[in-house]
Amino acid sequence: MTAPTIPAQPGADLSPRPLPWRRMAGVTWRQHRYALVGVVVLLGALAVWVWTAGTSLHNAYAAAVACHPVNSSACVNLVVSFNGSATDKFMGSKGAGGVLLQVMPALIGAFAGAPVLARELETGTFRFAWTQGFGRWRWALAKLVLLGVVLAAATAAFGALVSWYFQPESGANSQIPGLYEASPFGNLFSLREVTFPAWTLAAFTIAALAGMLIRRVVPAIVATLAVYAGLAFAVAAFLRKHYLTPLVTSNINISLPGGSTAWTIGQWTTKGGRFAFAGNPPDSLVNQLCSNVPQDKIGPLGFAPCLAQHGYTQWTSYQPATRFWPFQWIEGGWLLALSVLLVAAVIWLVRRRAA
Amino acid sequence: MNVVEASGLGKRYGRTWALRECTLEIPAGRVAALVGPNGAGKTTLLNLAVGLSTPSAGAVTVLGGRRAGSPAALDGIAFVAQDTPLYKTLSVADMIYITRTLNRRFDKSYAYARLEDLGIPPKRRAGKLSGGQQAQLALTLALARRPRLLVLDEPVAMLDPIARHDFMATVLAAASAYGVSVLLSSHVLTELERVADYLILLSRGQVRLAGAVDDLLATHGKASLEELALTYLRETPAEVTR
Numbered sequence: 001m002t003a004p005t006i007p008a009q010p011g012a013d014l015s016p017r018p019l020p021w022r023r024m025a026g027v028t029w030r031q032h033r034y035a036l037v038g039v040v041v042l043l044g045a046l047a048v049w050v051w052t053a054g055t056s057l058h059n060a061y062a063a064a065v066a067c068h069p070v071n072s073s074a075c076v077n078l079v080v081s082f083n084g085s086a087t088d089k090f091m092g093s094k095g096a097g098g099v100l101l102q103v104m105p106a107l108i109g110a111f112a113g114a115p116v117l118a119r120e121l122e123t124g125t126f127r128f129a130w131t132q133g134f135g136r137w138r139w140a141l142a143k144l145v146l147l148g149v150v151l152a153a154a155t156a157a158f159g160a161l162v163s164w165y166f167q168p169e170s171g172a173n174s175q176i177p178g179l180y181e182a183s184p185f186g187n188l189f190s191l192r193e194v195t196f197p198a199w200t201l202a203a204f205t206i207a208a209l210a211g212m213l214i215r216r217v218v219p220a221i222v223a224t225l226a227v228y229a230g231l232a233f234a235v236a237a238f239l240r241k242h243y244l245t246p247l248v249t250s251n252i253n254i255s256l257p258g259g260s261t262a263w264t265i266g267q268w269t270t271k272g273g274r275f276a277f278a279g280n281p282p283d284s285l286v287n288q289l290c291s292n293v294p295q296d297k298i299g300p301l302g303f304a305p306c307l308a309q310h311g312y313t314q315w316t317s318y319q320p321a322t323r324f325w326p327f328q329w330i331e332g333g334w335l336l337a338l339s340v341l342l343v344a345a346v347i348w349l350v351r352r353r354a355a
Numbered sequence: 356m357n358v359v360e361a362s363g364l365g366k367r368y369g370r371t372w373a374l375r376e377c378t379l380e381i382p383a384g385r386v387a388a389l390v391g392p393n394g395a396g397k398t399t400l401l402n403l404a405v406g407l408s409t410p411s412a413g414a415v416t417v418l419g420g421r422r423a424g425s426p427a428a429l430d431g432i433a434f435v436a437q438d439t440p441l442y443k444t445l446s447v448a449d450m451i452y453i454t455r456t457l458n459r460r461f462d463k464s465y466a467y468a469r470l471e472d473l474g475i476p477p478k479r480r481a482g483k484l485s486g487g488q489q490a491q492l493a494l495t496l497a498l499a500r501r502p503r504l505l506v507l508d509e510p511v512a513m514l515d516p517i518a519r520h521d522f523m524a525t526v527l528a529a530a531s532a533y534g535v536s537v538l539l540s541s542h543v544l545t546e547l548e549r550v551a552d553y554l555i556l557l558s559r560g561q562v563r564l565a566g567a568v569d570d571l572l573a574t575h576g577k578a579s580l581e582e583l584a585l586t587y588l589r590e591t592p593a594e595v596t597r
């Protein structure tokens with residue numbers, strides 16, 4: 001047995017200065033490189049896909065915009081072709097890619113976040129990590145912040161690409177009516193450069209907390225996906241439309257080109273200052289007042305113009321397209337605040353957890 | 356200076372006290388053995404001493420009055436937990452990097468020299484090492500931190516006799532040559548005979564006996580540590596069979 005050659009013990013001081021935070025960079029990289037490389041490869045592959053589809057969409061858009069005269073059949077065909085690619089391509093309303101992208105923040109966050117603490121607790125290595133000189137809560141905080149920042153940067157870049165993809169559709173000054181169809185609130189609102197990183201961070205911190213509470217990687221991932229699905233659904237269905245008080249208009253043309261980029265929240269009709277009905281007019285009313293309207297005259301406005309002649313006023317509450325970025329920052333802001341709270345909860349648990 | 360001082364220390368999990376009214380002082384410069392049957396509270400006491408858990412009652416300080424788990428305490432204590440947890444997917448070199456980075460002091464050349472002596476290749480994954488090699492790696496990482504107190508929880512329980520011997524030889528060499536105080540728990544009495552000069556006997560969460568081995572043997576008229584421990588544990592037979 002070779003004698004160990006430990007140099008003489010220097011007197012350790014009673015309140016040592018904490019080790020610098022930057023030391024955790026190398027540690028975090030070594031422990032989580034597979035997760036980080038996996039995220040980059042996944043986003044890279046998706047980026048190639050978005051870029052390919054986006055290029056053909058942009059080309060179709062450019063061709064349609066450049067076409068003269070606008071009313072020629074060739075130009076109409078180009079517009080139809082663009083609209084087809086806008087809706088059919090994988091991120092359009094009929095594309096499967098949109099669904100795939102929707103789950104990316106949850107998947108990335110869950111798979112990157114759950115192991116941070118759960119794997120240590122599952123394999124017992126927390127007893128190694130938490131007894132090193134760096135200190136356990138600083139160790140946990142440094143890891144979560146470093147991983148969170150890297151994930152946020154990667155997903156923000158991807159979100160910028162998604163926004164680029166949608167540029168032709170939200171080109172508000174376009175001369176081609178057909179290009180107006182999409183509301184920026186509908187098309188993967190949560191995958192833009194503000195909301196994508198924010199949702200990913202939320203999933204990541206939910207996963208970290210789930211891992212700390214459940215102490216098993218796989219159940220923590222499953223729990224994260226469940227919680228995330230519930231949160232994302234609640235936000236899309238109930239919360240998002242209330243970020244700012246909706247505007248209300250009695251202009252029935254709100255749904256015509258130029259207005260459809262707004263997000264319609266609700267519609268109701270009054271007569272003589274009294275509430276008449278919400279949403280679509282009841283059949284009995286239509287039969288009574290508008291039965292003489294020929295089928296081919298029922299435009300996109302429905303029976304609203306007919307009912308207006310009988311003293312009915314249709315009201316629409318909506319979020320104008322100009323609120324897109326405020327909505328992005330509101331959603332990004334509260335998700336970031338939620339993430340900070342979750343990290344604080346994790347740190348609190350790490351500090352008080354009994355081994 | 357005492358490397359560990361506990362007064363009225365207690366730890367409760369739910370309604371069960373894993374450790375009760377534990378009061379003891381372990382002086383520096385010793386190889387102290389924490390002995391007791393399974394479930395006696397050995398791991399609980401060690402976890403409290405290294406700051407992995409917090410007391411439900413009383414207090415524990417280490418290295419001359421430092422709060423267990425405080426930065427100053429973590430700085431001077433190296434802990435090798437039961438079953439020597441390592442990051443199995445990381446290489447030996449990565450484990451050295453991580454330990455070196457997470458601590459104020461780390462003797463890198465000592466660590467690599469020892470691993471070479473042990474025939475452990477730095478590029479091998481920690482999980483691919485044999486049980487004995489993993490234990491030796493964990494011990495090497497702990498010793499390279501140049502701790503003032505080395506805490507080992509059941510260090511040889513999973514090892515074969517040769518690996519046990521090598522492991523204990525390393526511990527003893529560090530203790531005698533460089534004055535590292537050692538606190539180790541074990542229920543393998545024969546291994547402790549050669550190494551321990553201080554004994555803490557624990558059963559059912561309470562300290563039954565504590566003191567320098569020579570003094571205890573003289574006081575109780577026993578020839579060996581094993582005999583002493585067995586006699587004491589036999590006096591409470593229900594606890595031994597637990």
